[in-house]
Amino acid sequence: MAIIEKKIPDRRFTRLIWKALKAGYMEFRVFKHSITGTPQGSIISPILSNIYLNELDKFVAKLKSEFDSNSKPKINPDYNRLRYLKSKETNPEKKSRIHKLLLKTPYYKALDPTFKKITYVRYADDWILGVRGSKEDCVMLLNRIRVFLKENLNLNLSNSKTLITNANENRAVFLGTEIFRLRHQSFSSSQFGFLKRNGREVRLEAPRLRIAKKLTNAGFLKDNIPVPRFL
Numbered sequence: 001m002a003i004i005e006k007k008i009p010d011r012r013f014t015r016l017i018w019k020a021l022k023a024g025y026m027e028f029r030v031f032k033h034s035i036t037g038t039p040q041g042s043i044i045s046p047i048l049s050n051i052y053l054n055e056l057d058k059f060v061a062k063l064k065s066e067f068d069s070n071s072k073p074k075i076n077p078d079y080n081r082l083r084y085l086k087s088k089e090t091n092p093e094k095k096s097r098i099h100k101l102l103l104k105t106p107y108y109k110a111l112d113p114t115f116k117k118i119t120y121v122r123y124a125d126d127w128i129l130g131v132r133g134s135k136e137d138c139v140m141l142l143n144r145i146r147v148f149l150k151e152n153l154n155l156n157l158s159n160s161k162t163l164i165t166n167a168n169e170n171r172a173v174f175l176g177t178e179i180f181r182l183r184h185q186s187f188s189s190s191q192f193g194f195l196k197r198n199g200r201e202v203r204l205e206a207p208r209l210r211i212a213k214k215l216t217n218a219g220f221l222k223d224n225i226p227v228p229r230f231l
Helices: 002-007 011-022 045-067 077-088 092-104 135-153 208-217
Strands: 025-027 030-032 117-123 126-132 172-174 177-181 187-189 195-197 202-205
Touching: 002 011, 002 045, 045 117, 045 135, 077 092, 126 135, 126 172
Parallel strands: none
Antiparallel strands: 025 030, 117 126, 172 177, 177 202, 187 195
């Protein structure tokens, strides 16, 4: 209510919201009441949730302004060295060998401490933070968010759902979607006739194993084979 009253000076209106929060709700003819929070399914719950968690959005924006540095990472010195050797080499066979090594070498430094970046997305009470940085950076950011939520909004992060995931090795789940980087490296031809390495794409996929498990539990799958459900 203190957050709402910062924006809305009409006390008759804010008292109406306060009464709605205290009113409770019916669940299968049983009256339910909670003195904390807004009940799920309430008409005003989504907007109140966004008003409340806007405080988290502002805090993460502040974190981003402190954390982000430089516009792009430094070029990998190994890549520069191989590119220089390739430009100086006159023997076609040696040049081809150097080019193959070049294709296996990352263009940018994998972990450049001078280049860090945060990308943040929130939908209702689900949020995801993309971090260009080290695992230590991720732990630090998560701890700061956890402390902020507890001390300022009296909220606790779910330990089972709040995870640090390496996008190169595993899949993060957000809003029922798996997010990961492709392991397969693709190539394309350049204008000079050499192969050019493409960036490893970020992919969004449906969680097929979770869907199959739900369908199995509901009786639509048996041993991963679709089965009919007769009335």
